[in-house]
Amino acid sequence: MSEPSDISSSQRPAPDPLAKFPQPVRAAYALYQANGDAAALDTVVMAVVRDFIPRHLAPPVEQPLADSARLMADLGFDSLAIAETVFFLEDLFGVKISNAEIMEVSTVAELRAFIRAKLARTPAS
Amino acid sequence: MSRTAVITGLGFITSIGNDRASVSRSLREGLHGMTLFDFCGNPGLPVKVAAPVRDFDVASTNTRDWSWPRGYDIPRETLRGLAPHGVYAFCALEQALADARLSPADLTDGGTGLFCASAGSAFLLHHHLAQSTAVNFDRGHPMGVVSSIAGTLNFNLAAHYHIAGPVTGFVSACASSTHALGYASDEIRLGRQKRMIVVGAEELNAETVLPFAAMRALSTNPDPATASRPFDKSRDGFVGTGGAAVLILEERDLARERGASIYATLAGWGQASDGYNVAAPRPDGAGLRSAITRALADARVASPEIDYVNAHATSTPVGDAAEALALREIFSRQNHRPVVSSTKGLTGHGLSMAGAMETAFCALAMKEGFTPGNAHLADIDPACAGLDLPRESLSRAPRTILKNSSGFGGSNVCLVLTRPE
Numbered sequence: 001m002s003e004p005s006d007i008s009s010s011q012r013p014a015p016d017p018l019a020k021f022p023q024p025v026r027a028a029y030a031l032y033q034a035n036g037d038a039a040a041l042d043t044v045v046m047a048v049v050r051d052f053i054p055r056h057l058a059p060p061v062e063q064p065l066a067d068s069a070r071l072m073a074d075l076g077f078d079s080l081a082i083a084e085t086v087f088f089l090e091d092l093f094g095v096k097i098s099n100a101e102i103m104e105v106s107t108v109a110e111l112r113a114f115i116r117a118k119l120a121r122t123p124a125s
Numbered sequence: 126m127s128r129t130a131v132i133t134g135l136g137f138i139t140s141i142g143n144d145r146a147s148v149s150r151s152l153r154e155g156l157h158g159m160t161l162f163d164f165c166g167n168p169g170l171p172v173k174v175a176a177p178v179r180d181f182d183v184a185s186t187n188t189r190d191w192s193w194p195r196g197y198d199i200p201r202e203t204l205r206g207l208a209p210h211g212v213y214a215f216c217a218l219e220q221a222l223a224d225a226r227l228s229p230a231d232l233t234d235g236g237t238g239l240f241c242a243s244a245g246s247a248f249l250l251h252h253h254l255a256q257s258t259a260v261n262f263d264r265g266h267p268m269g270v271v272s273s274i275a276g277t278l279n280f281n282l283a284a285h286y287h288i289a290g291p292v293t294g295f296v297s298a299c300a301s302s303t304h305a306l307g308y309a310s311d312e313i314r315l316g317r318q319k320r321m322i323v324v325g326a327e328e329l330n331a332e333t334v335l336p337f338a339a340m341r342a343l344s345t346n347p348d349p350a351t352a353s354r355p356f357d358k359s360r361d362g363f364v365g366t367g368g369a370a371v372l373i374l375e376e377r378d379l380a381r382e383r384g385a386s387i388y389a390t391l392a393g394w395g396q397a398s399d400g401y402n403v404a405a406p407r408p409d410g411a412g413l414r415s416a417i418t419r420a421l422a423d424a425r426v427a428s429p430e431i432d433y434v435n436a437h438a439t440s441t442p443v444g445d446a447a448e449a450l451a452l453r454e455i456f457s458r459q460n461h462r463p464v465v466s467s468t469k470g471l472t473g474h475g476l477s478m479a480g481a482m483e484t485a486f487c488a489l490a491m492k493e494g495f496t497p498g499n500a501h502l503a504d505i506d507p508a509c510a511g512l513d514l515p516r517e518s519l520s521r522a523p524r525t526i527l528k529n530s531s532g533f534g535g536s537n538v539c540l541v542l543t544r545p546e
Contacts, residue, residue, distance in 0.1 A: 080205075080267050
């Protein structure tokens, strides 16, 4: 606690948004970036949704998210969590998602389809 | 006011320890938290020393990169809105609840309030604003506001713990958490609340601490063993520290009914301002003297009863001398010399959290039977002479403690702690 020779450093790493995600998700992201693989894109989007679910409502890791699950009513997202998810996906894929667009999205399947369609119109950066 | 506020729980994330036992040992044995510290990769910086919190990594702007000691369970939906110092505060609050033998379910019935103090996170505020200004405010991080502005502690902790009593924050710079304690004790004494949680927390990073270098307030002494030396002739400014301290205050009868262990009674408090300068303390200490007088009157304690003063003294040339003058005026007239020490010689200066941290030290000292000394004090400044300033900690418990805090704009706040009857 009192060692005077200790050099403490507050180096700030460049943030990698998927650094703490499971390896298969990172691999899927790399695959999507490489060849636009739609299934890989779905994997990433589902992982992001799962990451933003409040812990007390989060389904077990091995259980896939139901397509019909509603982000707010079933998965416990509040308006800030929706905004966070949008912000995260915007950064990840280099797109801009408007409030009007995201207001049309209610379920997991709708979000997945929306991102697919959005990125089809906006090639990966 | 017939009700009495007592302290029943403490939590510490500090440069001298991340739990009560470590903090107690550091205070008794004079183990300081200072080290050489690289603020921002600039070797030309004249400020070389700081007192960091150990075992946390909250240096990234991304909460997903953060880590904290095992045993603290911070869910993502809470972490999302926290500043780095919010993580410290969360951990200290968990400790304080366990120490007071309370569970989160005890906090939700409206009888518990939460008063917090921090300057906010200049680090995250800067990051989020830079992100937004880079795109001319086309977009911004959704958690940018609640994670960074002053108030971030109370927003987040109130939501996490579902606290339904009064919740607010205090911003009087280095007097903030002492203000929070004073007003929290009033909530209990006035019968408005049965329990109050008081939190003080700050970050140690370039954005929070280095602006004080521009005011010439920071020590440029490169030796961690002597950079913070309140009341010493060679002191040249304060050493920055971060962390969090949490105190649980309860109404005495209710605390006794549930069998809580009581550290100390927060018997009274007082405040008065210098009316003098935006940053510098009034050199004659008149504002502080008034605050002390008011605190003693509120606590119904005569000045000769005070046997320990935990000074604000931050190791700045002007501040320590003004405080010494105020203390001489109060006590010397009564021919009384209480033990005076500044624990900032061990911890550095915690800014908004200083008052809560040091009041928690006082409560610990009273309960565990020691009086903290003045670490690193070698050569007493003649301007600070006439006070009883022991170097080493004493193995006796103070019975009646005066705790001073002073902040920018000349805000002076003083608390009086007495032994529980």
